[in-house]
Amino acid sequence: xxxxxxxxxxxxxxxxxxxxxxxxxxxxxxxxxxxxxxxxxxxxxxxxxxxxxxxxxxxxxxxxxxxxxxxxxxxxxxxxxxxxxxxxxxxxxxxxxxxxxxxxxxxxxxxxxxxxxxxxxxxxxxxxxxxxxxxxxxxxxxxxxxxxxxxxxxxxxxxxxxxxxxx
Amino acid sequence: xxxxxxxxxxxxxxxxxxxxxxxxxxxxxxxxxxxxxxxxxxxxxxxxxxxxxxxxxxxxxxxxxxxxxxxxxxxxxxxxxxxxxxxxxxxxxxxxxxxxxxxxxxxxxxxxxxxxxxxxxxxxxxxxxxxxxxxxxxxxxxxxxxxxxxxxxxxxxxxxxxxxxxxxxxxxxxxxxxxxxxxxxxxxxxxxxxxxxxxxxxxxxxxxxxxxxxxxxxxxxxxxxxxxxxxxxxxxxxxxxxxxxxxxxxxxxxxxxxxxxxxxxxxxxxxxxxxxxxxxxxxxxxxxxxxxxxxxxxxxxxxxxxxxxxxxxxxxxxxxxxxxxxxxxxxxxxxxxxxxxxxxxxxxxxxxxxxxxxxxxxxxxxxxxxxxxxxxxxxxxxxxxxxxxxxxxxxxxxxxxxxxxxxxxxxxxxxxxxxxxxxxxxxxxxxxxxxxxxxxxxxxxxxxxxxxxxxxxxxxxxxxxxxxxxxxxxxxxxxxxxxxxxxxxxxxxxxxxxxxxxxxxxxxxxxxxxxxxxxxxxxxxxxxxxxxxxxxxxxxxxxxxxxxxxxxxxxxxx
Numbered sequence: 001x002x003x004x005x006x007x008x009x010x011x012x013x014x015x016x017x018x019x020x021x022x023x024x025x026x027x028x029x030x031x032x033x034x035x036x037x038x039x040x041x042x043x044x045x046x047x048x049x050x051x052x053x054x055x056x057x058x059x060x061x062x063x064x065x066x067x068x069x070x071x072x073x074x075x076x077x078x079x080x081x082x083x084x085x086x087x088x089x090x091x092x093x094x095x096x097x098x099x100x101x102x103x104x105x106x107x108x109x110x111x112x113x114x115x116x117x118x119x120x121x122x123x124x125x126x127x128x129x130x131x132x133x134x135x136x137x138x139x140x141x142x143x144x145x146x147x148x149x150x151x152x153x154x155x156x157x158x159x160x161x162x163x164x165x166x167x
Numbered sequence: 168x169x170x171x172x173x174x175x176x177x178x179x180x181x182x183x184x185x186x187x188x189x190x191x192x193x194x195x196x197x198x199x200x201x202x203x204x205x206x207x208x209x210x211x212x213x214x215x216x217x218x219x220x221x222x223x224x225x226x227x228x229x230x231x232x233x234x235x236x237x238x239x240x241x242x243x244x245x246x247x248x249x250x251x252x253x254x255x256x257x258x259x260x261x262x263x264x265x266x267x268x269x270x271x272x273x274x275x276x277x278x279x280x281x282x283x284x285x286x287x288x289x290x291x292x293x294x295x296x297x298x299x300x301x302x303x304x305x306x307x308x309x310x311x312x313x314x315x316x317x318x319x320x321x322x323x324x325x326x327x328x329x330x331x332x333x334x335x336x337x338x339x340x341x342x343x344x345x346x347x348x349x350x351x352x353x354x355x356x357x358x359x360x361x362x363x364x365x366x367x368x369x370x371x372x373x374x375x376x377x378x379x380x381x382x383x384x385x386x387x388x389x390x391x392x393x394x395x396x397x398x399x400x401x402x403x404x405x406x407x408x409x410x411x412x413x414x415x416x417x418x419x420x421x422x423x424x425x426x427x428x429x430x431x432x433x434x435x436x437x438x439x440x441x442x443x444x445x446x447x448x449x450x451x452x453x454x455x456x457x458x459x460x461x462x463x464x465x466x467x468x469x470x471x472x473x474x475x476x477x478x479x480x481x482x483x484x485x486x487x488x489x490x491x492x493x494x495x496x497x498x499x500x501x502x503x504x505x506x507x508x509x510x511x512x513x514x515x516x517x518x519x520x521x522x523x524x525x526x527x528x529x530x531x532x533x534x535x536x537x538x539x540x541x542x543x544x545x546x547x548x549x550x551x552x553x554x555x556x557x558x559x560x561x562x563x564x565x566x567x568x569x570x571x572x573x574x575x576x577x578x579x580x581x582x583x584x585x586x587x588x589x590x591x592x593x594x595x596x597x598x599x600x601x602x603x604x605x606x607x608x609x610x611x612x613x614x615x616x617x618x619x620x621x622x623x624x625x626x627x628x629x630x631x632x633x634x635x636x637x638x639x640x641x642x643x644x645x646x647x648x649x650x651x652x653x654x655x656x657x658x659x660x661x662x663x664x665x666x667x668x669x670x671x672x673x674x675x676x677x678x679x680x681x682x683x684x685x686x687x688x689x690x691x692x693x694x695x696x697x698x699x700x701x702x703x704x705x706x707x708x709x710x711x712x713x714x715x716x717x718x719x720x721x722x723x724x725x
Contacts, residue, residue, distance in 0.1 A: 059475065
């Protein structure tokens with residue numbers, strides 16, 4: 001059992017996301033994260049789903065996804081050379097002078113950006129892999145994390161290989 | 168200028184549709200108005216569920232796509248059980264539903280239901296049409312998707328303003344549909360086929376396990392030729408009955424929960440299992456670890472997702488069953504006849520035949536055997552679900568594909584009567600029998616109205632035990648005879664039939680069976696037979712749920 005990153009190329013049509021998520025829920029597969037948006041091909045979208053399962057379960061997920069008419073291509077990026085990123089925004093308590101400067105130092109070390117500064121809070125934006133975001137969150141927790149939002153992971157193969165149409 | 172409704176009716180005709188089953192309502196009025204003077208035959212059912220089952224029965228008997236039509240909201244929702252039934256058995260139907268006008272969509276309008284959302288898990292694909300111009304394309308795609316690859320139901324939801332909407336000129340029609348997200352595999356992978364040939368040459372105790380996929384791909388001839396060439400015994404699933412003649416010497420009958428003992432022993436002892444158009448359903452395998460425990464497995468199926476879903480296989484071959492069997496036949500040399508293996512099976516057949524108490528009482532197995540002897544090989548048997556279905560599966564000798572119409576995967580009580588109406592329109596020259604129980608017949612008994620109205624010559628044989636028999640049997644065997652809500656009061660079915668203008672006979676003794684069946688067959692038009700059978704007759708053998716297939720019980724009640 002390990003997390004798998006699936007890159008799914010779909011027709012950009014109404015209902016396609018619910019076809020995909022509906023399939024996960026009714027067949028009992030869990031979604032760890034999900035990110036979706038338009039892509040380089042007109043009329044198509046790309047969904048990145050992270051899900052946890054053993055090899056047989058992941059194989060079954062992919063085969064079932066492939067059966068959906070609106071799905072053009074499903075690839076498991078997991079065992080390939082790939083780049084993966086996730087973005088998170090973290091709103092953290094920062095009312096005293098000391099915590100405020102400590103947080104800004106932490107942000108610098110993590111190459112996070114401060115994208116909003118209020119009288120009592122800071123909002124940090126961080127991009128990276130899941131572990132990096134988790135680490136930052138852990139560090140910030142001592143100051144009080146008021147809100148955290150993550151985009152879900154997106155990924156791509158390294159080099160010239162792509163996840164293109166053609167089942 | 169043409170309306171969407173007109174485009175729809177024209178499109179149906181272009182797809183070769185002759186008969187549709189439906190029920191009108193508010194938002195399909197424009198479509199019904201077009202139907203009024205179209206050459207399409209429309210059969211008015213009494214409940215939308217029946218329209219879906221009739222379309223499904225039509226598809227199973229003919230091999231073509233069945234069509235049903237219903238209004239929005241309750242009409243569409245009533246189709247769902249029928250659509251799910253077709254989905255589970257991979258039956259090609261196109262269900263057309265009306266929808267509230269696009270301007271009201273999502274507003275909880277009168278008779279609005281999100282039928283594309285509701286049917287997403289039970290359709291191969293579905294569409295919500297947004298403009299009249301799209302109707303011909305979507306219809307063409309729907310028939311293509313329903314009928315190709317692994318077949319299945321497709322639903323098209325048409326808002327009222329789309330069926331009244333107009334186009335100035337006909338939208339262009341493509342010669343062949345091509346969808347980038349849908350490219351079924353028909354041809355088997357050469358290397359896998361070669362590996363299968365290798366295993367087949369090495370096997371000493373091979374067994375074919377054939378299912379509904381053989382019927383769907385019209386591969387019965389190839390299957391029999393393949394089996395005969397290699398002298399390999401065959402067992403079929405419930406859905407595969409008729410793929411091989413029931414009286415063929417290589418046929419071991421059905422396997423699984425209510426399979427023959429010898430079929431289940433053969434699966435347990437075989438060293439090579441050739442699974443053809445099957446999906447290793449739990450009713451077939453019993454406890455998975457003990458299913459074909461000594462066998463290498465070759466799995467041939469058009470749906471890659473079925474391969475390895477329940478059971479790990481050694482040689483997967485994705486493609487059309489008929490193509491692949493054809494290739495195997497060509498590549499295989501006639502080899503050994505597995506003498507010892509056949510001897511062993513012969514021994515089992517002799518020692519453990521299908522049997523029931525033949526004591527002069529009116530037992531259902533006897534009725535089925537008599538019917539089997541009376542009907543022609545291409546007459547068609549439809550069943551409901553439960554004991555009636557299993558007795559028929561065990562004791563009727565199906566000799567041809569598409570002569571056995573039953574709800575396997577979903578096990579839908581109430582399927583048989585409406586399905587038999589569809590079967591009649593697919594094969595109007597054949598005798599069609601619906602074998603029913605007194606429980607399941609009452610789930611769609613309103614269709615006697617349809618049958619009477621159109622004089623559909625369906626023969627209904629109710630195996631009436633005044634119980635929900637299969638559930639009662641489980642209560643007897645596994646719940647200490649606590650018959651919780653399974654007893655049904657006696658119903659005078661003949662009188663019900665007569666109220667609709669349909670003739671019938673009640674049969675209470677074994678001596679009357681033959682003449683009653685003959686009367687039903689020889690009376691033109693529909694006919695009802697109410698057989699008052701032994702009330703606590705059980706279906707044997709039975710593999711208890713979760714047990715291994717060779718742990719059948721009740722096999723010895725002779």
